[in-house]
Amino acid sequence: MATVVSYTARPRRTLQALMLALAVAIGVGAYALVSLGRYDELPANLLTYTIGAAVLAALLQVVVSWRAPYADPVILPIAILLNLIGIAVIASVDSAIGTYTSRTTHYASRQEMWAVIGVVMCALTLAVLRDHRILRRYTWIAAVCGAVLLLLPLMPVIGLSVNGSQIWISVFGYSFQPAELAKIFFAVFFAGYLVSRRDTLALAGPKVLGIHLPRWADFGPILVAWAFALAVLVFQTDLGTSIMFFGLFVAMLYVATDRLSWLVIGAILFVPPAIFAVTQVSRVRTRLTCWLDPLASGNYDRCGQINNGLFGLANGGLWGTGLGEGRPNVVPFAHSDFIFTSLAEEMGMVGAFAVLLLYLLLVQRSLRAAIGISDGFGTLLASGLGFVIALQVFVVVGGVTRVIPLTGLTLPFLAAGGSSLVCNWIIVGLLVRLSDAARRPAARQVSGAGPAPSPASSETEVRA
DSSP, X not given: OOEEEEOOOOOOHHHHHHHHHHHHHHHHHHHHHHHHHHHSSOOTTHHHHHHHHHHHHHHHHXXXXXXXXXXXXXXXXXXXXXXXXXXXXXXXXXXXXXXXXXXXXXXXXXXXXXXXXXXXXXXXXHHHOSOGGGGGGGHHHHHHHHHHHHHGGGSTTTEXXXXXXEXXXXXXXXXXXXXXXXXXXXXXXXXXXXXXXXXXXXXXXXXXXXXXXXXXXXXXXXXXXXXXXXXXXXXXXXXXXXXXXXXXXXXXXXXXXXXXHHHHHHHHHHHHHHHHHHHXXXXXXXXXXXXXXXXXXXXXXXXXXXXXXXXXXXXXXXXXXXXXXXXXXXXXXXXXXXHHHHHHHHHHHHHXXXXXXXXXXXXXXXXXXXXXXXSHHHHHHHHHHHHHHHHHHHHHHHHHTTSSOOOSOOOTTTSSOHHHHHHHHHXXXXXXXXXXXXXXXXXXXXXXXXXXXXXXXXXXXXXX
C-alpha cells in the first residue's frame, strides 16, 4: 500500500546565491593562484576579473529569481565554477607558453569574452523561453536547422578545415563550430519526434537471442540517424561529432521506449562505421594506433601529443604541481583538446576527480529534472541534454587517459573555444528552465503552451 506525503515546493534562491558566491570565490582564487605560482605576484586584472565574475553570477541570480524561481539551485553554481576553473587553467597555459617559449598567447582573455557572451545567452534563454513545451511546436524546424548547421562547414566559401576535420566555418575572421549548436537543435527534434512515436517504437517485434527486437517497420528512424552520422564521418572526417549525434539519438530512443533492444541495435550499427573509419580514414587509424601502443618505437613521434599528455598526468601525481607551476606548454593544444591534462597536472588526481564529480552532479541534476517533469517532451529533452554533456566528458577524458581512442570533442565549460562555451551555456539555460518546470507547483504552472501537469505530479511525493 502506498502512502502519499505532501510537501510544499520552495524556490531556494538563497541557497543558489550562496553557492554562486562560493563558486565565484573558488574560481577567482584559482585565477589568482595561477599568477602567484608562475610569477609570485597577483594578476594585474584581479579586481576587474573578480567584479566581472560577480556581476555575471548576480545577473544569473536575478534572471532565475525572475523567470525560473523554482529551478534547481545547483545547476548554475556548477556551470559557473567549471567555467572559472577552465579560465584559470587556460591562463596557466598562457603563462607557461610565455615563460618557456618566445610566443605570447591570449587564450584566457578570449575565453573570458566568450564566457560573458555565454552567460548573457543563458540569461536570454531563460528570459525569452518561459515554457519548454513551446519548443515542441518547432520539432521539424529544429531538424532542418540542425542539418543545415552540420552542412555549413562543407560550403566552399565559409567552410574551414582544421587539422584535417571539416567542422568549422569562418565569418568575418571569427571561426565557429556549427556542430555545437546543431546538437541543441537535434536534441529538440529527437525529443519532439520520439514523444509522438514512442508507443509505436516500443512495440515488440521478433525475438532474437532472447531479446525482443522492435518491429522491422520501426527501423527507419534509427537507420536515418545512422546514415546521417556516417555521412558526417565520411565527408567531415570527424569521428567525435559522429559518435555524439548517433549516441544522442540512441540514448533518447532508449529513454522514450524503455527497450534495451534499441541499445543493442545501436551498438551493432556502430561497428561498420568504426571499421570503415579505421580502414579508410588516416586520422582515425593513427589515433587507434596511438591508443593501442603510443610508446612503441615506430609510434613515439607521431603519438607525441598523447605521450606528452600522459607524462603530464603522471607529473601531476596525487595532489598536482600547483596552479601556475606545471608545464602545460609541452602538450600541443593544452588549452583546448588536452585541457584535462593541464588541469590534472596542476591540480593532481584529487583535483581532476573533483572536476569529474562536478560533471557527474550536473548530469545527475539533468536526469533528476527529466524524472520530475510530467510531460514526455520535457523528459526526453532534459535527458538528452544531460546525455550530451555526459558523452562529451566521457569521450574527451577517456581519449586523454587512453580509455578509448582520442576524438575531436571539447570538454564542456573547461576547454577553450567560443562555440562550445556559448552553446553549453545555452544548454544550461534550458536545463534551468526544465528543472523549474519539474519543481514548480501545479498552481503556478505557465499556461498557453500545453496542458499543465496534474497536481499530484508536482505537489506530492509517493512512497511505497
